[in-house]
Amino acid sequence: MNVTVLGAGAWGTALAVLLQRGGHHVTLWGHDAAYLAELRKSAKNERYLPGIALPTEWQLEANLAAAISSAECVVVAVPSKAFREVTTALANFAGILVSVTKGLEHETGLTMCGILAANAPRASHAALSGPSLALEVARGIPTAIVAASNDAEVANTVQTLFHRPAFRVYTTTDIAGVELGGALKNVIAIAAGVCDGLGFGDNSKASLVTRGIVEMRRLGIACGAQAETFAGLSGMGDLMVTCFSKLSRNRGFGERVGRGEKPDAILASMTSVAEGYPTARSACHLARKLDISTPIIDEVYAMLYEGKNVRQAVQDLTTRESKAED
Amino acid sequence: MNVTVLGAGAWGTALAVLLQRGGHHVTLWGHDAAYLAELRKSAKNERYLPGIALPTEWQLEANLAAAISSAECVVVAVPSKAFREVTTALANFAGILVSVTKGLEHETGLTMCGILAANAPRASHAALSGPSLALEVARGIPTAIVAASNDAEVANTVQTLFHRPAFRVYTTTDIAGVELGGALKNVIAIAAGVCDGLGFGDNSKASLVTRGIVEMRRLGIACGAQAETFAGLSGMGDLMVTCFSKLSRNRGFGERVGRGEKPDAILASMTSVAEGYPTARSACHLARKLDISTPIIDEVYAMLYEGKNVRQAVQDLTTRESKAED
Numbered sequence A, B: 001m002n003v004t005v006l007g008a009g010a011w012g013t014a015l016a017v018l019l020q021r022g023g024h025h026v027t028l029w030g031h032d033a034a035y036l037a038e039l040r041k042s043a044k045n046e047r048y049l050p051g052i053a054l055p056t057e058w059q060l061e062a063n064l065a066a067a068i069s070s071a072e073c074v075v076v077a078v079p080s081k082a083f084r085e086v087t088t089a090l091a092n093f094a095g096i097l098v099s100v101t102k103g104l105e106h107e108t109g110l111t112m113c114g115i116l117a118a119n120a121p122r123a124s125h126a127a128l129s130g131p132s133l134a135l136e137v138a139r140g141i142p143t144a145i146v147a148a149s150n151d152a153e154v155a156n157t158v159q160t161l162f163h164r165p166a167f168r169v170y171t172t173t174d175i176a177g178v179e180l181g182g183a184l185k186n187v188i189a190i191a192a193g194v195c196d197g198l199g200f201g202d203n204s205k206a207s208l209v210t211r212g213i214v215e216m217r218r219l220g221i222a223c224g225a226q227a228e229t230f231a232g233l234s235g236m237g238d239l240m241v242t243c244f245s246k247l248s249r250n251r252g253f254g255e256r257v258g259r260g261e262k263p264d265a266i267l268a269s270m271t272s273v274a275e276g277y278p279t280a281r282s283a284c285h286l287a288r289k290l291d292i293s294t295p296i297i298d299e300v301y302a303m304l305y306e307g308k309n310v311r312q313a314v315q316d317l318t319t320r321e322s323k324a325e326d
Helices: A010-021 A033-042 A064-068 A080-090 A112-119 A134-138 A152-162 A175-197 A202-222 A227-231 A233-244 A249-258 A263-269 A276-290 A295-305 A310-318 B010-021 B033-042 B064-068 B080-090 B112-119 B134-138 B152-162 B175-197 B202-222 B227-231 B233-244 B249-258 B263-269 B276-290 B295-305 B310-318
Strands: A002-006 A025-029 A059-061 A073-076 A096-099 A124-129 A143-148 A167-172 B002-006 B025-029 B059-061 B073-076 B096-099 B124-129 B143-148 B167-172
Touching: A002 A010, A002 A064, A010 A025, A010 A073, A010 A134, A010 A152, A025 A064, A033 A059, A059 A064, A064 A080, A073 A080, A080 A096, A080 A112, A080 A276, A096 A112, A096 A152, A112 A124, A112 A175, A124 A152, A124 A175, A134 B202, A143 A152, A143 A175, A143 A233, A143 B202, A152 A167, A167 A175, A175 A202, A175 A227, A175 A233, A175 A249, A175 A276, A175 A295, A175 A310, A202 A227, A202 A233, A202 A276, A202 A295, A202 A310, A202 B134, A202 B143, A202 B227, A202 B233, A227 A233, A227 B202, A233 A249, A233 B202, A233 B233, A249 A263, A249 A276, A249 A310, A276 A295, A295 A310, B002 B010, B002 B064, B010 B025, B010 B073, B010 B134, B010 B152, B025 B064, B033 B059, B059 B064, B064 B080, B073 B080, B080 B096, B080 B112, B080 B276, B096 B112, B096 B152, B112 B124, B112 B175, B124 B152, B124 B175, B143 B152, B143 B175, B143 B233, B152 B167, B167 B175, B175 B202, B175 B227, B175 B233, B175 B249, B175 B276, B175 B295, B175 B310, B202 B227, B202 B233, B202 B276, B202 B295, B202 B310, B227 B233, B233 B249, B249 B263, B249 B276, B249 B295, B249 B310, B276 B295, B295 B310
Parallel strands: A002 A025, A002 A073, A025 A059, A073 A096, A096 A124, A143 A167, B002 B025, B002 B073, B025 B059, B073 B096, B096 B124, B143 B167
Antiparallel strands: A124 A143, B124 B143
16 A cells, blocks of 8 residues: 655654555655755664664655645644644545554544544544654564544454554544554553653552553543443553653653653753643643543643642642542 | 550560550550560661650560550551450450451451451441552651541541541541551552562553552452442552552562562561462452452462463553553
């Protein structure tokens, strides 16, 4: 299949490598021509995927219209803040669109597939999400993930497209559950990272994460998702890896917040995007609109956007009264 | 309250320290008088709780009958293999018995509170379980845990007994769910450790753990537990910390198995008990008896008891056909 991946960051590049290894004709689009020229020349991406030999037979393209002109499937892997703008180019695209970006648009509360439905109404839409650190996928380490689409046939097509011996793809039609799980877990991961940064242990983090998935599920159900999706790979599975892995960007961002660094300064120093930062704001806003209780998300918002003292925020989360577990 | 803790290993000692700090009159029983004399003399336990100052005003007692003679509550923290024998001494005890041991008796399939019900029919029974690495609890790092009893009043009493500012205790009446979650997660943690030992990454481990909780819940429900308990602290919470923490004994045991060491040799070299080892056998036996599908538990059993090649076992788990996520 002719597949174009939009976004040449860690995840877009890792998926392009995977698709190329799967025998597809791959075009990788990035907005920075000089950066692509460097990838072409070196066949390496030391910034995002150190140690991985990149293919040489793929197309690297900085012109968006050219990149999608002969695509049957477009995989969108740009940061959430650029998602709406980049996907306006897909207005007439009638193939399969797969979002692999995890976020919520602040103004609308839309997931990325919600934006695709608005920007590319002729296309079929799917989301791919699960516990999948980009570097591990590029290294060929066994990974399992979920392809979600309202249309089961589209989910099956995406499954076949990505499936590899070390990359198992499961399917579901609960696209809302998969996308909300993917977006919200990044906010919980920031809280988990703050625990790490404060020197709190694994006991604290495990109880935080356990209550975190309750919030994710509660908010997800209010948005039309199915409860059981949050117990699967795209919910609990992805949450675990994001909260416990040393490789997780959002956890690492939170760890630096926990150590007392200022969010703005951390963001400026990171080469990758910590999607949990904008999602904390969108999710908090959405929860208030829907009147859903989300104490962890609220404390993350307060730490990142209102300058709340991190130790106080975590203390406020961990010193609530004992009661029956809910 | 007069509380006696049976078992002076890491967890028993950490809980005795916690109870002493909570103002209770604590007696700690261990079968080895010389070991207790050393604890008394040094006020330290470098083997299990390095760096922790032990109380000096508690009782250390090697005589079991004397240790329980004036107890209102007895906390049982001995390894599962010694549980039935030690608790025969409680035949006439009519106070509150709290099991903090995680295991399943092989011959009967009973949980530890099941053994207490048989051995100490006059007492009230409860189990205490959750993500609680002993060393972190002794260090006063915030921890949340669940007190379970069929009798809600007993659960509330146990909650009050253990509650401390950095040790939050929730209550539930689903004692089967809490005990089975605690026992079975150690088996999944061995599988997670094997993944680590083989050099597989966090993606693999997250998908294994996500499917692990499905097995735990399935087997638990067949034994009368409530599904939602497995989503709480004593299920998913404890599972996460046991599978991801460097401090976890069962994960560490699995990691060494994954590196090719023989189970017998590892067990002989460990100072603490890896309860997942006997539980793998009991759980596999129980699942066959109840006709419940438990592929991960079965592979752990095959690796530990039938000499199955670890790489083959993990491969058999990770290369099953793609399908809809269940």
